[in-house]
Amino acid sequence: MLLDLLGVVYDGGTPIAGAAAAVERLRNAGLLLRFVSNTTRSSRSAIIAQLAAMGIEVADEELLTPARAAVEWLRRHGRRPHLLVHPDLEVEFSGLKGGSGRAVVVGDAGEAFDHASLNRAFRELVAGADFLALAVNRTFKDSDGLLSLDAGAFVAALEFASGRSPVVLGKPSPDFFLSALAGLNCPAADAVMIGDDAESDVAGALSAGVGAALLVRTGKYRPNDETRVDPAPTAVIDDLAAATDWIISRAAA
Template identity: 70%
Template sequence: MLLDLSGVVYDGDTPIRGAVEAIALLRDAGLPIRFVSNTTRSPRQAIVVQLAGLGITIADDELLTPANAAVAWLTAHGCSPHLLVHPDLEAEFSGVPAGELKAVVVGDAAEAFDYAAMNGAFRQLVDGAEFLALATNRTFKDADGGLSLDAGAFVAALEFAAGKQAIVLGKPSRDFFHAALAGLGCGPGDAVMVGDDMESDVAGALRAGLGAGLLVRTGKYRPGDEGRFAPHPTAVVDDLEAAVEWIVRKRG
């Protein structure tokens, strides 16, 4: 089972009602879990600490983020990163070996998305650098409860200006979902994805061949989201607690 985090397990520093208990129920039922987050502001260790503060302890291999995937890609392709990411995320790339080639890496840089930074990334791209997008989400639910602009618009702007398509490393990338399933002991057709983002979480998982995609009405969900992207969700449920009830019932 694959679970999104922000908007499914927690909103900011607050657990969503019933989510902690739902995860415990999954563990008690012996169902393997992977947490798959498209967050590109928080480093991996900060996410682990945040979950621990909510009473959720996870193993190292249970969390996959786009930064993990980017570091692996850069290392495999011998590229040094030109980072356009949130300052808190930069340390995640400190161990990448220096390479002869360059790759622009774009995440949710927040206030760092100024003209100079965007133009610097653009110049690297037109000079031949590879183009990696940690994620292409349109929006995220911000701390004030409203939707805010996510990295997708900035990735699209660079694609338009440079005439180069980004390689997407996080959701909805098929490779990202399949990497998360590695070691779970089940094929994609037996896996379930639970998320609050219809486009990246649910439709992305179904296009990647997962057996079911459940859309929760928490987090960034807005009425009508289930009809905006295809494939449509296997089911729309109120929250993670209801999603787990759906999964356990189907399994039974």
């Protein structure tokens, strides 16, 4: 089982009704879970603490984020990061030492996105730095309940200006989904993904070979999102509680 967080389990700092009980039901049904989040404004420890405050206990190995994938990539390739990320995420990269080259790492920097910061990243890319995008989501549901620009627009601007294509580390990268499933020892065809983003969560998972992907009508979901993506969702469900009913009923069949 793969579960998105923002828009599925919680909105901002508020749990979505029935989500905590749904996670408990999935665990009680014997299903192994991985929480796969494209959130790039919060550290792993902050996310785990936020979930704990909502009554959802998540072990470190159950949470996969693009920042963790980026740190592993940087270590594997011997690169030092040039960060264009939210200040709260910088701690995730603090343990990196040395490296034979540079890599620009772009996440949702929020207010830190300005001409100067984008231009510094652009100049690094022109000078030959590798290009890592933590995620390429178009939008996210902001704290005021409206959609806001996500990192994808800024990644696209750097790609256009530099003529360089990024390595995408979060959803919808197939490697991101497959890495989460590797920890479960679960074939992709037997897995289910639950998300509120038709493009990154649902179509991304299905394109990676995940057997089923459910789109919930919470979070950033807007009417007819399911008609705008290919592959289309396996099913469109009201919320995580209803998705849990869908999964458990089929597991028992």
